[in-house]
Ligand SMILES: Cc1cc2nc3c(=O)[nH]c(=O)nc-3n(C[C@H](O)[C@H](O)[C@H](O)COP(=O)(O)OP(=O)(O)OC[C@H]3O[C@@H](n4cnc5c(N)ncnc54)[C@H](O)[C@@H]3O)c2cc1C
Ligand code: FES
């Protein structure tokens with residue numbers, strides 16, 4: 006249970022880091038918080054020849070809320086730890102979904118070291134942060150010695166633990182757009198033990214019109230397929246007023262369960278996962294809709 | 303090909319300590335083997351059990367998931383550093399003794415470091431919060447009840463000692 010040997014690089018600027026990555030590509034791996042990579046190295050499931058440690062790139066240790074003519078975005082740099090994002094007051098005020106979802110990412114001790122960008126780059130189908138990025142239609146910024154590019158979340162994650170990042174590219178930041186208007190969000194999941202990866206997790210977004218009637222509802226799932234699955238669930242709840250007692254939420258839960266295609270594994274059968282999706286979706290939608298009614302526009 | 307070595311210096315429990323190690327040396331092994339501080343225990347080596355938890359810059363982290371060279375220059379607190387300044391048992395350690403919070407003791411160093419940092423952030427936890435605070439650490443012996451009691455007891459001892467310290471101050 007010890008890692009095999011590797012050549013170690015410790016750049017102190019982003020420019021240096023991408024030069025090193027270019028030099029050692031494709032034999033190099035970025036080492037960020039190590040909370041996913043080091044277990045794999047310890048178990049020798051991975052044995053990269055070069056590790057490029059980005060923990061000295063303090064220029065990427067930021068969480069920021071950008072405002073572009075009223076369109077707000079929470080931008081998270083590659084060296085922001087999950088804990089930094091969770092506790093950032095401005096990010097929380099702009100996008101409370103981040104903190105709510107982060108509290109289900111492992112334990113505080115893991116979040117103290119693991120980075121939000123690293124978890125998105127890792128592309129585990131159980132990773133909450135990649136799912137939140139997909140739900141909000143966020144983007145990923147990549148840099149290499151060849152230049153900089155921005156990729157939509159949906160094009161970034163291509164499969165389980167697979168992304169469209171090239172081996173010489175560093176993810177420098179991710180951007181979570183803040184939903185506009187009378188919008189509520191919620192994250193909920195079920196895990197076998199506190200802090201474990203979810204058996205099924207769901208994040209939702211509900212948007213209301215000025216008359217408080219639902220105009221849009223969508224959901225994203227973790228542990229329910231090879232990549233975060235985003236579903237549009239507007240149809241069964243369109244036009245419903247969350248302050249009245251309506252049963253469209255349950256129908257939306259059933260629709261989600263029907264459209265998802267999870268696998269069996271040692272933790273749960275596909276059928277049980279679908280059942281969870283129905284129940285958790287209904288719950289999350291109700292919560293998000295209630296929150297949307299409380300938004301001051 | 304011989305492996306390249308790095309000199310790593312840490313401020314461990316208030317003392318500068320260095321050793322020359324390959325980049326793949328885990329912080330847990332650096333502490334135990336190179337610095338001979340065997341208080342930090344190693345259970346699973348993949349981040350799940352929490353036995354190896356130490357504080358880096360005051361924040362608890364898994365020392366089995368970190369290379370020593372990554373944290374070069376940082377301040378580290380291990381269970382050996384959770385004592386009082388006079389070397390007597392610190393409040394968390396004393397609470398574990400008072401409440402029978404350990405049996406075999408294998409998991410204890412990780413609990414002590416985790417709880418030490420937690421009480422710093424939340425000095426007066428409720429029983430539910432105490433349970434939540436230790437959720438990331440596994441214990442195969444105690445059934446956790448006495449560990450929850452130890453968290454609450456440690457909180458009492460800490461506030462007691464802050465009050466005592468405040469009284470003693472001129
Ligand atoms: C016990 C335990 C429980 C966990 N539970 C959860 C959970 O419930 N939900 C969850 O989402 N996660 C969970 N995690 C994983 C945790 O969120 C990690 O922090 C995260 O997956 C990876 O972030 P990291 O910074 O540690 O990345 P690392 O482990 O350093 O890297 C992971 C991968 O991403 C690549 N990478 C990292 N940063 C970059 C970058 N800037 N550019 C390009 N590539 C990069 C690395 O090369 C590597 O392939 C858990 C981990 C542990 C140990
Ligand atoms: S030994 Fe580090 S968490 Fe188990």
Ligand code: FES
Nearest residue numbers: 405407441442443
């Ligand atoms: S006291 Fe034995 S594992 Fe906790």
